[in-house]
Amino acid sequence: MKKTAWQRQIPTRPDAKYLKYMKRLYTKSATQDGIPKRPADRRYNTVRLLTPRIESRDREEMFEQDVFYGLDPVTAGEELLRSVLLYSVDNKSSFPLLCSCNLTVQEPSPLSGQTCSSPLRSHSFGLRLEGRKRQKWVEVELASFLSPFLGPRRGALHIVFTYRCVRGAPRRGGNWSRVLRAPSLLLFLNDTREQVGQSWLPSQPGVRLPRRKGRAARQRRGPQQELPQLRFPDPDHECQLHDFRLSFSQLSWDRWIIAPHQYNPHYCKGGCPRALSHRYGSPVHTLIQNILYEKIDSSVPRPSCVPSKYNPLSVLTLENDGSIVYKEYEDMVATTCTCR
Structure with missing residues (x-):
């Protein structure tokens, strides 16, 4: 079976004792859902265990x-x-x-x-x-x-x-x-790069990920099929945060991702009301965009329900050279939704 371009080399499993040590470090540094604890006296966001x-x-x-x-x-x-x-x-x-x-x-x-x-x-x-x-x-x-x-x-x-x-x-x-x-060598590092390279994710945009079990494939809408306009959405269908729990084994990424076992990135879904309330914290531009859509030109897109705040995610991975790495990735878990 030919490997696709994005599939990374599966690393050699390290000594079980060192793997257990890094799992213990992960438990001290992150919650069960992978959210970093980050006490005030801790500056590092990356730990590398290098075997000799x-x-x-x-x-x-x-x-x-x-x-x-x-x-x-x-x-x-x-x-x-x-x-x-x-x-x-x-x-x-x-x-x-x-x-x-x-x-x-x-x-x-x-x-x-x-x-x-x-x-x-x-x-x-x-x-x-x-x-x-x-x-x-x-x-x-x-x-x-x-x-x-x-x-x-x-x-x-x-x-x-x-x-x-x-x-x-x-x-x-x-x-x-x-x-x-x-001895093995532990390096406690602070990754100062603004955009941390997420080496554990596929790098090719054309990768097709497995669909969730139990959900039928959704049909794409044709050019004449437009989404219904939600002028006054029901409160239960307004813009809000939703859970989406997945296991890394569903993506076959558990071969190099040690922890967490599950990931809940959340997503934002729902209609944006005509009169935006303060709870969304939307900028004034969003209100103007709504008026443009309603009063002047319907080709102007309506405000969309999108995440506005995020939490980082702690990930424990195996590298191709056999080393074990604890790393915190920013903006991985949506925590708040807004209309923009």
């Missing part, structure tokens, strides 16, 4: 990891507010692991085929991992430490982690990489 690509090497007294994080999805309009290293704790571990770590951001060598690089910036921190039942994650705060290294066309972020552990080190011949997994 690792090249490890063991030594007798210390353990080093060459870790790479793909930065291609980060755009120029995303301002970094916080960066956090996220370590997964193995609850089956029978010993505590107490280490000091030094991370160094490396600049890739400009010569192709060479892996050597020069250090740019370093940061040190302590790390304690224990196999407790309630402790599943350890977060290491880096603040905006990585800000100079983010941006478009950055490629991969190369970090060398050097661990020196005083407790819990594996016995001679033990496997460091099983005990001390490379």
Whole structure:
């Protein structure tokens, strides 16, 4: 079956533990319907979880990891507010692991085929991992430490982690990489672009979406079939907000949209009364347009029932590179209707 132009590549499912972590973050940040909670002290509207690509090497007294994080999805309009290293704790571990770590951001060598690089910036921190039942994650705060290294066309972020552990080190011949997994990278960002690219929506205008089940296809009106003129609409049929609940599985978008499961964009429908009331908040121009239609020229369109205010929508998605992204999209849920 040939894929249409708009269908995006289905990403590889990430580790279940990290997926669960991001779902918990989504629950804290948005309501069940996907409306962002946005407390006063929160500035971010995007969170990216980047999983590592690792090249490890063991030594007798210390353990080093060459870790790479793909930065291609980060755009120029995303301002970094916080960066956090996220370590997964193995609850089956029978010993505590107490280490000091030094991370160094490396600049890739400009010569192709060479892996050597020069250090740019370093940061040190302590790390304690224990196999407790309630402790599943350890977060290491880096603040905006990585800000100079983010941006478009950055490629991969190369970090060398050097661990020196005083407790819990594996016995001679033990496997460091099983005990001390490379951390994922959490980026808390503020997308400052006015129009955020909605990569989870079809980009081609000719896409035909599935019809809702249980509704017959409506016939198009011919040129001689005009809509009836509602001069004095019934109050029940005046311009007002209506629900329209849909599941992303109906659109086959649930393969990359993790949350919310359902979406209620609402829509505005109904006739606009001849004498507009204050509750619509319509501009004076709408009143003039009504008079033009009624008194002077019926070819002037009547005011239409349209949304006037919106709420944002929080969406948790899987990206093509396997990363998980929490993002808030503006103007996605209509909340108020007006006549214009």
